Amino acid sequence: MFNSVLIANRGEIACRVIRTLRRLGIRSIAVYSDADRNALHVEMADDAIYLGGAAASESYLDVDKVIAAAKQSGADAIHPGYGFLSENAGFCQRCDEAGIVFIGPPVGAIEAMGSKSMSKRIMAEAGVPLLPGYHGDDQDEALLRNTAADIGYPVLLKASAGGGGKGMRIIWSESEFSDALAGAKREATKAFGDDKMLVEKYLTGPRHVEVQVFCDSHGNGVHLFERDCSLQRRHQKVIEEAPAPKMTDTLRQTMGDAAVQAAKAINYCGAGTVEFLLADSGEFYFMEMNTRLQVEHPVTEMITGQDLVEWQLQVASGGELPKNQEQLAINGHAFEARIYAEDTDNQFLPQTGRVDHFQLPELSDHVRIDSGVRAGDDISVYYDPMIAKLVVWGPDRRSALRRLGKALSEYHIGGVTTNRRFLQQLAASEDFAAEQFDTGFIDSHLETLHSEAAAQRDTDRQRDMALAALVLLSEQHSHSLDANTASPWASQFGWRLNAPAQQTLRMHFGEDAINLVAEFNRDESLSCVYIDGITVNISGHCADNTVFAEVDGRRYQFAYCREAGSEQDGYCLFTDRADVKFSAVDVDFLHAEDSAGELTAPMNGTIVSLLVEPGTAVKKGTPLLVMEAMKMEHSIAAPEDGAVAEFFFAAGQLVEGGAELLRFEEQS
Known part of the structure; x- marks a missing residue:
């Protein structure tokens, strides 16, 4: 066995390998980039060596730097994890030439x-x-197109050097072929440096085993x-299980x-x-x-x-x-759920941000978390947005699935939008429980899952507003006490002559700005909340980032956290069916208006290509530009019939999330 091993990767797989090395008494050496200086895998390792810039090409993908780090540390072997250099034959060859064992094939x-x-x-x-398909070297577009026609649509275009859903497109008709081929080639070149494609018959309704x-x-x-x-979604696995x-x-x-x-x-x-x-x-x-x-x-x-x-x-x-x-x-039976920083309500777009709160479910031999993220860490634009893998075991499939749902409900992540609630919905799906699923399950159930989630949020909306008000009032009260416990002017208790004390709260609740009125008992405890003319009876208190409340005769106990990145002192309440984001807001904030005609970047990324000429008339839904972020391409489309008046970025330029990308003029 080896004396020391360098892990040429980051995140949860690096932490996973380090734990095994530690158990076996083998010295571990981590490598890190500018973005990972304070990462968990760096702290866990016995030694750590700096590679370079945050971009993977300047650090984790730089073969010379990784080999030099292994020699500098005296490592006997390199474990590549998965991704980055794990399937790079050239890197494996370099390890052999340097006399370092490559832990792989x-x-x-x-x-x-x-x-x-x-x-x-x-x-x-x-x-x-x-x-049936074509796997040859000739990449002439006409040949690939004719092959697809011979096989019969739908077909699957797939990067020959690919993996992880990169450089892959499902094509349902011949009219889609050219655009899909161009997009797949672009994505494959960026991910693998090779745009060679193969064409295969696309099976509808298979399982991926x-x-x-x-x-x-x-x-x-x-x-x-x-x-x-x-x-799966976008050919990326979401929940896996064994056995099948x-x-x-x-x-x-x-x-x-x-x-x-x-x-x-x-x-x-x-x-x-x-x-x-x-x-x-x-x-x-x-x-x-x-x-x-x-x-x-x-x-x-x-x-x-x-x-x-x-x-x-x-x-x-x-x-x-x-x-x-x-x-x-x-x-027995096991499930794994991949927890990503992504917005499942917005086409699963990857998200960036600071993880302000990270509360794990109760761990045991039957509940396991593999993660390289902890509270205070940043999810950056440079790497895959996976936060953790939640793995559970049960003596049979039904009990394992039940344990998965419970563990997901107890896993609280604040500060960045994640897919945790969506995973809960999948785990609770009757069709999934009944083993009625295939690779198209998420796509075919997506509208239903979203509508069910929206209906649940609507059902609980007034209750959750009242709970949010209780949290805000509790936080305000604790801050006023901290400021000056002896001063009566520090109190925010809404005293009124010959009437119950009341206080108006202006709140940003989800996407909405609302006003509500809180009414208090004589002891200054909350009595009820008036929301749009409806009275919600509520009492309770907050302690240790948990709200304990009785709402209209029913008791609740939910965790919440402060989201430090919010400009409006934001909070996230983890209820039984939703992650509720809210904040106290200024009056001026309630009147903020969106600027018409602006299209903004959904996140940090790079402009790949501009697809239309300024001034050219386009129809609603026409792709206008392509940007790449977190290893995936995203198209920005025309919101209405009209024309692009001006692009504000050129191909190859970096853009920040929220930046205005272009000026669009609607057809008069």
Whole structure:
């Protein structure tokens, strides 16, 4: 085994590897960029070495700097985690040349599976079933278009060097082909430096089932069963589970054998994942092989009781696999939910910001959090917006799903918008619980999920306003006491002659600016709140960032946090069904108006291309420009029929979130 290992990655995977290294008594060396100086993985490691600028190209993707850091620290090996350099054959070769062990497969295996077109040819020769498609080198657009027509729409365009949904487009008709191809090529070039595309038949309604494989240098190979990763958006996995539902023993063995066969066909060594599309008929088709540890590996660890990072270390140091196939068994069921900084109500746009509050659910052998984020950390524009992975186990699928929902409800993150509530909705979905889902589940259920969430917010709106008022009044009262406990002028108690004391509160509640009136008892405790002519009876108090209240005869206990980044002293209340954001606001704030004709950047990013000439007439919904942020492209479209009067940025320029991108004139 190794004496010291450098982790050429960041975030939760770096922390995950460090924990295993610490348990095994192996020295850990972290690397970091300008954006990660105070990151958790840097603090956890035994040593840490600075690489460079916040941009990945200046730090984590700079092969020379990573190799130099390994030599400087005296590391025996480099663990690449996933992403960045984990599937980079050139980096693996450089490690070999420097005499440093690359904890991953050999160069030849990475090259074989790194090209999706090459991997398809190898799998066909190995007898692994494939989808109809084109995987050749000729990238002439007419050839690709004709191939798509021959296969029959819908088809899937996929970057040959790709992964993680980058450089991928579903095309439903020939009229979409050119624009989709151009967009996929742009995205692939940025992500992988290679715009080569393959075309495949797109299956409607399949499940995404992948098999965890492991091989060593002694000719041994096993699979650690399968994971179902069908719940996806933008080809990115959202909730994964193991084992896959509706799997017969025969199908499991057939898929597992095919996965091991695929790995042995390229002389594989280490951890890998063979991904399949599974049709209702039970037929399955090879998609790709990821030559690294996957983000969702914890669900496999939960049901097998194995530490896959430890397996990686043992195999990379020349040892044999810790177990053979007969010694591996499935125990129970596990789910993993990926918690992202993203706005699920706004096309899942990635979000940036400071994590002001980070309250974990109760952890145990059955509830696990893998995260590289803590309170006070910034979610930046430079890296993937994943905050954490919540992993749960149960003796069966139903109990594991119930545990997932409970843990999500107890996981409170303040200061940045996340998908946590959306994950709760998915976990509570009757169709998902009934195992009625496929890769299109989120898209087909999105409108229903959003409408249900909106209906819940409307149902609880007056209650939540009253609770927010209680929090604001409690905070105001505590501040006035802190300011001057002896002065009667510090009191904000709304005394009135021969009438109950009242106080008007001006509040920013979600997207709305509202007024409400709070009425008090003689002891200055809150009695009720008047909201739009409706009386909400409420009493209670706040302590330790928790509001304890009785509202219209029902008791509640909810956590809340201060969101320090808010200009209006903002708060977030974590109710049973929503994260409620609110703040006390000045009168002038209530009259702020939006500027007509302005289109702004949804977040920090880079302008990729301007799609129309100023003055050219366009229809509502026409894409006007493309910007890239957090590894994804986002189109800005015309809000109405009209024309762009002026662009304020050129292609290649950086823009800040909220910046005005262009001036648009509506058609008169």
